[in-house]
Amino acid sequence: MPADLAVIGLGHLGLPLAQAAVAAGIPTVGYKTGPEGGSLTAAELRRMLSGGFRTTTNPAELGRVRTAVICAPTPRGAAGALELSQVEAAARTLAARLRPHTTVILESPVHPGTTEEFLRPLLEEGSGLRAGRDFHLAYSPSRVDPGNRDFGSANTPKVIGGLTPACTESAAAFYGRLTDKVVRARGPREAETVQLLETNYRHVNIALVNEMAVLCNDLGVDLWDVIRCAETKPFGFQAFRPGPGVGGHAVPQDLTGHSGRTLRMVELAQQVNNHMPQYVIQRAATLLNEHGKSARGARVLLLGVTYKQDLADQQGSPAHEIALRLMELGASVSYHDPHVPAWSVLDRPIPRADSLYEAAADADLTILLQQHRTYDLQGLSVKAQLLLDTRGATPTGAAHRL
Incomplete structure (x- = not known):
């Protein structure tokens, strides 16, 4: 069965998302961006594989899905800013295979403005397509809490901020298959800043x-x-x-x-x-x-x-x-x-x-x-x-x- 969803980056963000998608019955492929590992147990990974999940390093797989979610890691660099090299690599790989009407969502922790100012140009230049017209683009802050027995993907509201209202609705339709509640932000910058506020609140x-x-x-x-x-x-x-x-x-x-x-x-x-x-x-x-x-x-x-x-x-x-x-x-x-x-x-x-x-x-x-x-x-x-x-x-x- 061809995959409907590609999760790009199989670390602590990507694997739980893929797990939730498989549990919801969404044919999912995981694209590895490098040495990665998450908090899922061996038994959980076996259940995902038995549910149809598969991993790949073949970029051609990314051109066959309706939704692609980038979950590449963004570690802190020497100057204190988040390092976006893995997001960039993921975007360039996806852009070369991007088809019209695909919904692209970024979940990696980033600074406000990254989706529009950094990710969008990479996708448009590499694909020849226009975000908001030819494909949908949105940001959604990850709310993964490994080991939490009370809150998982189904009962944790998901925030969505799209480049256009149509982008927001397309991303909301995807996440609506995974969670009980979708919260629509005014745009990508607001959604990115939600992640900033939630992380800093904890610290x-x-x-x-x-x-x-x-x-x-x-x-x-x-x-x-x-x-x-x-x-x-x-x-x-x-x-x-x-x-x-x-x-x-x-x-x-x-x-x-x-x-x-x-x-x-x-x-x-x-x-x-x-x-x-x-x-x-x-x-x-x-x-x-x-x-x-x-x-x-x-x-x-x-x-x-x-x-x-x-x-x-x-x-x-x-x-x-x-x-x-x-x-x-x-x-x-x-x-x-x-x-x-x-x-x-x-x-x-x-x-x-x-x-x-x-x-x-x-x-x-x-x-x-x-x-x-x-x-x-x-x-x-x-x-x-x-x-x-x-x-x-x-x-x-x-x-x-x-």
Whole structure:
């Protein structure tokens, strides 16, 4: 059966989109743009393949679909702007095969204006077709939340911003097959800015609660009890929780490297969040000193080195910097993570603990960085000589909390 949809880029954005499309009965082909990997399990991938999903590296496949969605990664470049080289490569490949009446949608995180000013010219020049007249062009911010058991593609509203009203309706018709609700933005720039706002909202609020964690520790206040009480307020407050740093694929954007404009709140939030791994090291060193031990030569066990609970994805995980700083202090670092069978920091293999409880009992300090559901935190708090909980997941009084 010929594919109706091409998902270009099979990373953390493209694979979940393809999964949702296959589940909705849409014949889907995935076009690989390079070494990629997502958060889907092997069982989920097998179900997709059994549902008719297939991958290809043949560009000719892109000229046979009615809808093409670009999900190429856009990492942050050296100057702070998002790197669009993979989006460009995907656009050029698609443009050479683009047929009239195709709907092209960009889902990659980009700065406002990218769809019209960057993607559109590439598609038009490479195809000889006119966006808004010969083919439809739209932007839709991805709202993938790996591991979320409550919200998936079907019950998460999808925002659409088309170059023209007809472009918006064409994209809405596609996403209407995947989700219960489609929200129409005024245009691509508004839709792109939705992604900017949603990403920065998360980072700014995490920064606030991270600052509160440092303040409350200095004041001798139990921040976790403060949050528990504050989140009973039925209006004007949403609970965020501190941690050892902010990981994941969605990077905060202050537009400095794009337009010279600076979102001062976002810039400050980045500084606060980027400092958290160092703060964890300071707390760890202080705890060791209080128990008559030095960081140099200390045996430190890190629990959970992924960026998110119950996933294998390590993108942006603060565990890497924490491990590196501990080794620089002369500590002997090991780790345990049920989702990560082998782990290296700067090409240096980190020993993996085979027996979790024995390793915790043997370590001078155990640091919980990610609270995977398989961890018995009550049991760990009993076994560990010294336990620093950076997630507030252990029972009250069972460990030292961030």
